[in-house]
Amino acid sequence: MNKADPKPKLLTRRSVIAGIGAGATWALAPQPVLADTRARFGVAVHLEPFRNEPVFRELLIRHASLIAPMNALKWASLRHTKGEFDFGGADEIVNFAEQNGKRIHGHTLLWYGYNPVWVEQLSGERRVERELINHIETVVDRYKGRIETWDVVNEVVAHDPLDKGPWRKGIWHDYLGPRHVDIAFKTAAQVDPSARLFINDYDLEDDSPRTKARQEAILRIVQRLQDKNIPIHGVGLQAHLYAERRTGRENLVRFVERLKALGLEVAVTELDVIDWKLSADRERRDRGVADTANEFLEAITSAGTLRNITSWGLSDKYSWINETFPRKDSARARPLPFDENWQAKPLFDVIRKYTA
Numbered sequence: 001m002n003k004a005d006p007k008p009k010l011l012t013r014r015s016v017i018a019g020i021g022a023g024a025t026w027a028l029a030p031q032p033v034l035a036d037t038r039a040r041f042g043v044a045v046h047l048e049p050f051r052n053e054p055v056f057r058e059l060l061i062r063h064a065s066l067i068a069p070m071n072a073l074k075w076a077s078l079r080h081t082k083g084e085f086d087f088g089g090a091d092e093i094v095n096f097a098e099q100n101g102k103r104i105h106g107h108t109l110l111w112y113g114y115n116p117v118w119v120e121q122l123s124g125e126r127r128v129e130r131e132l133i134n135h136i137e138t139v140v141d142r143y144k145g146r147i148e149t150w151d152v153v154n155e156v157v158a159h160d161p162l163d164k165g166p167w168r169k170g171i172w173h174d175y176l177g178p179r180h181v182d183i184a185f186k187t188a189a190q191v192d193p194s195a196r197l198f199i200n201d202y203d204l205e206d207d208s209p210r211t212k213a214r215q216e217a218i219l220r221i222v223q224r225l226q227d228k229n230i231p232i233h234g235v236g237l238q239a240h241l242y243a244e245r246r247t248g249r250e251n252l253v254r255f256v257e258r259l260k261a262l263g264l265e266v267a268v269t270e271l272d273v274i275d276w277k278l279s280a281d282r283e284r285r286d287r288g289v290a291d292t293a294n295e296f297l298e299a300i301t302s303a304g305t306l307r308n309i310t311s312w313g314l315s316d317k318y319s320w321i322n323e324t325f326p327r328k329d330s331a332r333a334r335p336l337p338f339d340e341n342w343q344a345k346p347l348f349d350v351i352r353k354y355t356a
């Protein structure tokens with residue numbers, strides 16, 4: 001657990017009603033009431049602005065209740081060489097989060113991307129398995145009881161399972177097959193039985209055949225783990241949303257309901273809005289970005305409680321969307337809740353509507 005809980009103990013709607021029912025007078029005092037359905041607001045933290053922009057740290061302290069290191073816990077950040085672990089960057093962020101009473105989300109223990117070259121050059125099933133287990137044991141153990149939720153596996157579903165799938169190709173899958181997911185969850189659960197373990201993936205929110213196939217693949221992985229009695233507690237929807245795509249409301253609601261029926265939690269883990277197809281006008285663009293997020297968050301929260309809503313960065317000054325989804329007019333992308341001068345945008349108001 002974190003050293004300090006950032007939130008005062010607020011009354012939930014249920015406890016207020018219970019209080020009234022019991023004839024308690026405290027329930028009538030003007031207390032802040034938190035709907036049971038409010039998620040925590042999380043922010044993914046990139047080391048560069050974290051180190052160099054005091055305003056970023058101030059805004060994190062003021063607004064975030066959860067912090068997720070954006071890259072600092074990935075293999076390429078922790079494992080420059082085979083023999084060593086470099087926890088420098090991750091520790092900076094984790095210590096800051098603890099000092100400021102924030103929850104911590106770990107991203108990620110297994111991904112096909114962002115691996116150091118020596119990992120990509122591993123060979124042999126046994127050697128690959130040994131490296132994977134050793135890594136997860138060491139990392140989860142270091143932050144045992146401190147990192148509350150883990151993206152144990154990231155993007156293990158093929159981009160288009162209807163074409164080549166259902167599994168994503170990559171070092172872990174190539175040597176271990178579907179077992180790579182079992183190994184990752186089992187190892188994480190053994191080292192920190194109190195951690196909440198998530199599978200995390202993208203493109204799960206519209207109702208195209210490809211998205212439906214991706215949702216089915218996630219459901220099958222969850223069932224596979226449950227059948228083997230391997231703990232899994234939740235599914236993270238990255239939610240790198242495209243402003244030109246509509247949320248498939250009915251399909252998304254059904255997907256979340258099916259996850260809940262399997263006993264899983266749901267979180268939004270990497271929210272930002274790709275604005276490459278929106279008009280140049282900044283005000284209209286910011287509105288379009290906010291509306292896209294609102295449509296998605298409205299749908300997903302109507303299907304049940306979200307654990308967290310985490311924004312993939314805070315300011316447009318630092319976002320992967322700018323390079324990965326560049327605009328034709330080469331204007332800077334505006335995917336995040338604060339602009340490049342750290343001023344709040346309409347997207348921030350939308351996020352606040354759904355977070356505690």
Ligand code: XIL
Nearest residue numbers: 046070071114154155238270312320
């Ligand atoms: C991205 C980071 O934002 C970049 O800074 C980094 O260079 C590459 O990774 N899905 C994920 C995230 O799960 O880890 C990715 O983050 C974005 C896509």
